[in-house]
Amino acid sequence: MVEGPRSNMFYASTANLLHWRQRCTSVVMIDSFDANDAGGRAAAETLSVGTVVVLSVDDLAFLIAKLSEIGYEVKGPVVRSGAIVPGALRGVADLPKGVHDEQAPGAYRLVRGEDNRLFDWAVGPSGWKPEFFLPHDEVWRARVDGGNVQLVEIRDARRPLAVVGARPCEAAALEVLDRVFVEGAHRDTRYAERRQNAFVAVVECSSPAATCFCDSMSTGPNIERGFDLALTELDDDDGHRFVARVGSARALAALEGVAPARATKHDLSARDALLEGARLWMVRHLDVSGLAGALARNLEHPRWAEVAERCLSCGNCTLVCPTCFCSDVRDATDLDDEVVRQRTWSSCFSVDHSYLHGGAVRPTTQSRYRQWMTHKLSSWWDQFDTTGCVGCGRCIAWCPVGIDITEEASAIVRSDGAIAVSPPSVRSRS
Helix, strand or coil: CCCCCCCCCCCCCCCCCHHHHCCCCCEEECCCCECCECCCCCCCEEECCCCEEEEEHHHHHHHHHHHHHHCCEEEEEEEECCEEEEEECCCHHHCCCCEEEEEECCEEEEEECCCCCCCCCCCCCCCCHHHHCCCEEEEEEEEEECCEEEEECCCCCCCCEEEEEECHHHHHHHHHHHHHHCCCCCCCHHHHHHHHCCEEEEECCCCCCCCCCCCCCCCCCCCCCCCCEEEEEEEECCEEEEEEEECCHHHHHHCCCCCCEECCHHHHHHHHHHHHHHHHHCCCCCCCCCHHHHHHHCCCCCHHHHHHHHCCCCCHHHHHCCCCCCEEEEEEECCCCEEEEEEEECCCCCHHHHEECCEECCCCHHHHHHHHHHHHHHHHHHHHCCCCCCCCCHHHHCCCCCCCHHHHHHHHHHCCCCCCCCCCCCCCCC
């Protein structure tokens, strides 16, 4: 048995691909099956974007090696420090084979099984946000020489990233961050470049944790967009394999050299049954219809004071959240006449985060928790035309006292209009 700590904070501390992207818009598939004919083999045909095929475990190993050969830095889920976290992938052996997770409010642990499945777990404490929105990022650097100031261009020397094994909710979270950093009023050019050059292979979720509620947020357990390659792991009487959907020309090129079989009706039915089972397994749900308005109408609801008595204001929820994007910018100088501006992750649970001249705007735990949840589930819609929650459940599992965002939001909705609340008080700011 591999066990992780009860609660902790985990966060992650170009080659030219143009010729490769232009190489391939299609791949010839050998000995393929017709998805509408579970019978005999079809002739060789062209594999194109949107085609559904079956890949073996060896094919997955080939894909990982091919992505590295092309010039990507290949990363995926690995076991480290008692948790499943993003890490370097050199092959299938690096993936968490036979590893499962058990999650509950304030609890997370890994358990080893005797099966061969590689993705039979929900999510780890850290998603893929840190690979694109860095926890520590140097914005600019300058050297002072006499009376002259020379700016030094900051270049991202890392290779383009290939993610193998992201979850549907994590891919959805990246789309949310795209609205913040790419489609917003202030484009983050380095984030945009990193995302544009990335290859994302998503593995659909068959084993949601007790803390997951992605079905309520329409972000899982299946995925319909936002991927280069979508995989569904099957392990039954027909063997260990992956139903694979090709989502981009990059995926076509990465599969060049693979001779996959076209998915049969049986493969597609097995995928459907697996995903339906995952939906039925979820015990947490959040009714989002009217939720944003209900939270906006109840800023002085007594529930905020109740949850504040339990909340430690530690910021764990914001560190593990795949969409939180609060940051702080600081300038530092040294004795060698260099000035560096750095952007670092911050948290709305920090008193200093809301500091303005004269003091903090949100000085109490109650006001900070309210800010976090109402922004995530309500005012995010006003800013980015989407919710800020993807239902991954990390904030529930990694909260030291097990505060459940679905429970807190539902409690306010259930009593919307039934509890008399006092009008907002500028003096109390609570």
